[in-house]
Amino acid sequence: MTITITAFERSPDRGRGLARDMRVRWALEEVGQPYDVRLVSFEAMKQPAHKALHPFGQIPTYEEGELALFESGAIVFHIAERHAGLLPEDSNGRARSIAWMFAALNTVEPPIFDRSLVTILERDQPWYEHRLRALDDLIRKRLDDLSARLGAADWLDGAFSAADILMVTVLRRAQAMGILEAYPSLAAYIARAEARPAYQRAFAAQLAVFNAVPPT
Ligand SMILES: N[C@@H](CCC(=O)N[C@@H](CSCc1ccc([N+](=O)[O-])cc1)C(=O)NCC(=O)O)C(=O)O
Secondary structure (H helix, E strand, O other): OOEEEEEEOOOOOOOOOOOOHHHHHHHHHHOOOOOEEEEEOHHHHOOHHHHOOOOOOOOOEEEEOOEEEEOHHHHHHHHHHHOOOOOOOOHHHHHHHHHHHHHHHHHHHHHHHHHHHHHHHOOOOOOHHHHHHHHHHHHHHHHHHHHHHHOOOOOOOOOOOHHHHHHHHHHHHHHHOOOOOOOHHHHHHHHHHHOOHHHHHHHHHHHHHHHHOOOO
């Protein structure tokens, strides 16, 4: 059955693979699932047709037959549930990988994403500098603990899993904001992931979308 995801018609990340369709594309490439992409404009995202798919009027969404999903983490988990290769077969290993999926989205991503929003939306507020410092301290705490736990391992918990897809896409956002310089082991972790053929196919596909749309 055809899989269709949605992505930005013209991503504000200028083809750097920082929008959250990247993690869905990557998971689908890792399990060898072909997919179609429906590109949506910022305006179209807020219209009833798209909001019937995504209650918050965002991307990505995932459609396959009668199934319609939103939330990139849930979509990646669904792909990992339906296709071998992204979650361990043993139940304890599977549970640990799912815990790391939640950690990526609930513990590591929020301060990093908040920091990007603050620099866009609150730069001229009186609390800006204090808020930025507080977020930088929290991000450093998360990255200190993550790099300590990862140590010399290739992936978060044994073999590469859906948790690494989520964690790497979160860390790439931090890298793009220039806050990963002090974490060479995390930069190496990202580089290992970016060397994966499935990652490269996913990245090339989203970059092609950006390059295909003439600058306005
Ligand atoms: N929790 C949801 C969040 C989805 C989400 O944030 N979608 C964003 C795009 S990915 C977030 C994103 C946006 C831009 C960049 N960038 O670097 O330019 C990176 C990531 C969106 O649709 N925004 C439009 C809107 O909210 O109206 C999920 O994980 O799927």
